[in-house]
Amino acid sequence: MHPHISTFYLASVRVRAAELLPWIVALAAFFLFPDFLSLGARILIYILLVLSLDLVIGYAGIVTLGHAAFFGIGAYTAGILSAHFGIKDPLLQLAAAGTVACLVGFGTGLYVLRTSGLTLIMLTLAISALCLEVANKATSWTGGADGLSGVTIAPILGYFRFDLWGKTAYLYSLAVLFVVWWLVRTLLNSPFGASLAGIRDNRTRMEGIGALVNRRLVQVYSISAGIAGLAGALLTQTNQFVGLNALGFELSGEILVMLVLGGVGRLYGAFIGTAAYLIAQDQLAKKFPEDWYLGVGILLVGVTMFARGGLLGALDSLTARLRRALKL
Amino acid sequence: MTPALEVKGLCRSFGALIVADHIDFQLERGARHALIGPNGAGKSTFVNLLAGRLRPDAGRILLDGQDITRLSAAHRVKRGIGRTFQTNTLFRHLAVLDNVALAIAERMGVSGQLFRAASAHQEVIEEARALLTMLNLMALEKTVVRDLPYGQQRLVEIAIALGLRPRVLILDEPAAGVPSHESYLIFDAISQMPADIAILFIEHDMDLVFRFARRITVLASGAILMEGTPKEVESDRKVREIYLGESRG
Amino acid sequence: MLLSEIVSVLFHGAAYGTILYVISVGLSVTMGLMGFANLAHGVFAMAGGYTLTTLMGWYGVPFPLALLAAFVGTAVIGLILERLLYSRLYDAGELVQVLLCIGLIFIAVALARIGFGAQAQRVALPGYLQGQVSILGRDFIAYRVFIIIFSALLITALWIVIERTRWGAIVRAAVDNGRMAQSIGINTAMVFTLTFMLGSGLAGLGGALGVDLLSVQPTYPFEYLIYFLIVVALGGLGTVRGPFFAALLIGIGDTACKYWVPEFGSFFVFLAVTVILGLRPKGLFGTRA
Ligand SMILES: Nc1ncnc2c1ncn2[C@@H]1O[C@H](COP(=O)(O)OP(=O)(O)OP(=O)(O)O)[C@@H](O)[C@H]1O
Ligand SMILES: [Mg+2]
Numbered sequence: 001m002h003p004h005i006s007t008f009y010l011a012s013v014r015v016r017a018a019e020l021l022p023w024i025v026a027l028a029a030f031f032l033f034p035d036f037l038s039l040g041a042r043i044l045i046y047i048l049l050v051l052s053l054d055l056v057i058g059y060a061g062i063v064t065l066g067h068a069a070f071f072g073i074g075a076y077t078a079g080i081l082s083a084h085f086g087i088k089d090p091l092l093q094l095a096a097a098g099t100v101a102c103l104v105g106f107g108t109g110l111y112v113l114r115t116s117g118l119t120l121i122m123l124t125l126a127i128s129a130l131c132l133e134v135a136n137k138a139t140s141w142t143g144g145a146d147g148l149s150g151v152t153i154a155p156i157l158g159y160f161r162f163d164l165w166g167k168t169a170y171l172y173s174l175a176v177l178f179v180v181w182w183l184v185r186t187l188l189n190s191p192f193g194a195s196l197a198g199i200r201d202n203r204t205r206m207e208g209i210g211a212l213v214n215r216r217l218v219q220v221y222s223i224s225a226g227i228a229g230l231a232g233a234l235l236t237q238t239n240q241f242v243g244l245n246a247l248g249f250e251l252s253g254e255i256l257v258m259l260v261l262g263g264v265g266r267l268y269g270a271f272i273g274t275a276a277y278l279i280a281q282d283q284l285a286k287k288f289p290e291d292w293y294l295g296v297g298i299l300l301v302g303v304t305m306f307a308r309g310g311l312l313g314a315l316d317s318l319t320a321r322l323r324r325a326l327k328l
Numbered sequence: 329m330t331p332a333l334e335v336k337g338l339c340r341s342f343g344a345l346i347v348a349d350h351i352d353f354q355l356e357r358g359a360r361h362a363l364i365g366p367n368g369a370g371k372s373t374f375v376n377l378l379a380g381r382l383r384p385d386a387g388r389i390l391l392d393g394q395d396i397t398r399l400s401a402a403h404r405v406k407r408g409i410g411r412t413f414q415t416n417t418l419f420r421h422l423a424v425l426d427n428v429a430l431a432i433a434e435r436m437g438v439s440g441q442l443f444r445a446a447s448a449h450q451e452v453i454e455e456a457r458a459l460l461t462m463l464n465l466m467a468l469e470k471t472v473v474r475d476l477p478y479g480q481q482r483l484v485e486i487a488i489a490l491g492l493r494p495r496v497l498i499l500d501e502p503a504a505g506v507p508s509h510e511s512y513l514i515f516d517a518i519s520q521m522p523a524d525i526a527i528l529f530i531e532h533d534m535d536l537v538f539r540f541a542r543r544i545t546v547l548a549s550g551a552i553l554m555e556g557t558p559k560e561v562e563s564d565r566k567v568r569e570i571y572l573g574e575s576r577g
Numbered sequence: 578m579l580l581s582e583i584v585s586v587l588f589h590g591a592a593y594g595t596i597l598y599v600i601s602v603g604l605s606v607t608m609g610l611m612g613f614a615n616l617a618h619g620v621f622a623m624a625g626g627y628t629l630t631t632l633m634g635w636y637g638v639p640f641p642l643a644l645l646a647a648f649v650g651t652a653v654i655g656l657i658l659e660r661l662l663y664s665r666l667y668d669a670g671e672l673v674q675v676l677l678c679i680g681l682i683f684i685a686v687a688l689a690r691i692g693f694g695a696q697a698q699r700v701a702l703p704g705y706l707q708g709q710v711s712i713l714g715r716d717f718i719a720y721r722v723f724i725i726i727f728s729a730l731l732i733t734a735l736w737i738v739i740e741r742t743r744w745g746a747i748v749r750a751a752v753d754n755g756r757m758a759q760s761i762g763i764n765t766a767m768v769f770t771l772t773f774m775l776g777s778g779l780a781g782l783g784g785a786l787g788v789d790l791l792s793v794q795p796t797y798p799f800e801y802l803i804y805f806l807i808v809v810a811l812g813g814l815g816t817v818r819g820p821f822f823a824a825l826l827i828g829i830g831d832t833a834c835k836y837w838v839p840e841f842g843s844f845f846v847f848l849a850v851t852v853i854l855g856l857r858p859k860g861l862f863g864t865r866a
Contacts, residue, residue: 207405209435
């Protein structure tokens, strides 16, 4: 499933030209598709979320089914701050949402990551079901099944208002995504990133060189939860609304699909998979909602059977094959 | 002087099978100590108990006089116990240099660093290269471990342990599975290690044992049968009967 | 007053619990046997539910026959899916297995919606199972009494099969030590397939039996998945007895919570599960990891 990066200590960390591509595309899309900016913002936000999922699944090797919980926690934090406490500054909300999600990630991580395999999957699922039930029943805080409305957001830095066309939302999300991408990229190239690869490769060996494996997993888990929380806050701010579906098992499943579609453990898999999924969904799901889910299901089964590297993996093997063909 | 490692009354069983039976054992500072015994005697189990991979049912383990019985494997490494595994336990998908660098970074305490690239940590890389040079692996630094022949993988196993700069080094059949002409290379590397490291090694080849060990412990059915200098062990009737007699036909 | 409430909670909880058990027991055994976390197990239960409602509602098939059809039909679906998909992923790592299951869930949800619409299916029970029966001076819903009795018989039969027959012995041996079983000449692939089939069939039967407890609708596999998994996780993998007690506990616990503290919904059940699993990763009644 995962591609294997073979060296960290001998790797060059300079930004390759191809790595600029997503940002060029994102900026170009801003000017080329002014009518689709709210979809665009949604894509950027979900990329952020899927990126955080990749950190946990792809890089730390923790299979979780409860990742949406952190997204939801971030979303509700931002929403509740605005609706109940009158804190409407978006950056403040963002910081708060990231912090709260990170802390919850830390607490649950300490608890959950002592286990492994099926128990771990179960625990992540149970905890996210717990969060969902809290959001569902604590109606005076969250609005329950009707969702939390009455969320208003002040202009960013007191100046950039969230406009009807989603221009501000788009650029704001893009900026947050860019910063997080840079941090994640740095982290993955660091000794910390190398040790994550070590844990995934051989946990026994990692313990045998004195690594406190569990502590490190809790660290990634909290970082990832924090990022998911940021994404949740962005969603609240751009929609001015939070619903229960920001927390559900279905969302956890869907983001897993996006990640797998793009390619697990590839950093840019999150970008490609999410964009492809959400654009296709936008085009198809409204017209053929049932067929859409059927298609996604079939696609997923197909991926597990035939294309475990996702789109980027397919691209890799294609270029490898081309290269071999050209040499011959 | 307190011994580097001391074991008192160590017991462990798997179900009804007793694999460590009240073992008392001492490893002196700077020791070159061999642990021998027939297959299934409990040698690897003993190593796993020392290294913290297994919990003893009873008994105590002291490192430099301090009780480490309850410490996890990782914490024992931090206290200075390094070990190799009988079957290669390596980062198979990583380059040779990274295998060693991970251990060194862990020892130096830089492996938790998030914001500087691994490749910018020159101190780690230089030390790793020095080790690889010593073990004749320098030309292979970029090779992925999985692609190495078995004998060289054994060397990487040793390089990782050395990268930890242990005070006590435990080698579980370091030359296992290596063709005999190559096993000397491995033992040459071991014999060049700093004199103050206490080394305990398991080995089946008696020529190697008699050549490199200054002390030998014989384990049979989880209990210590005898301990002494190579001369004493070689001349012991019991050992000849149940162990040397067997292996030398 | 309180006593009658307790009796009522115990009664409904027991009916709910036995249904959960019949559905989940196959999941427990397959997980223990093949180490495969079949998150799509609810799909089989849903398929059983639809089989029953369709056969009875549209074709007027009598209830007992429809139950039988739900069992056989889902067992066959299980057979096909195991041979075609699951069996190829036994060694493939958790992530891939999880993905396959999510894919299957998506497909099943979509197919159910296309075939039957989004609303829950209703079914008219046969006359002899409608109404109330009076036991020791109390009235109980007849159908739930039937569920409890039928499941009890089924469970007894199942335990006899597992513990007294040759096949049961083989399954237990394979759960304990797959490689050993293989090395003494047991065709483990065959054991896997048969077990999977039986587990799926039981899930279908449970889904059919439980039509009025777990409503048959397209989101079924998502909605109840957590309950099935909880039963298995608490019960301990690879056993047939553990999940029984776990299912009863959850059935009664969930019913009690919804009866006495409805404002908290399933909160306490999930909380209890989280705590228990964290403290006892092998489950309450399990001995194996
Ligand atoms: N995890 C375990 N569970 C059950 N039995 C075990 C386990 N590990 C080892 N054993 C058994 O304990 C006994 C001792 O094993 P151990 O590996 O310590 O022997 P050894 O002396 O290292 O043998 P060898 O020379 O073959 O490496 C063997 O009979 C082995 O089968
Ligand atoms: Mg051994």
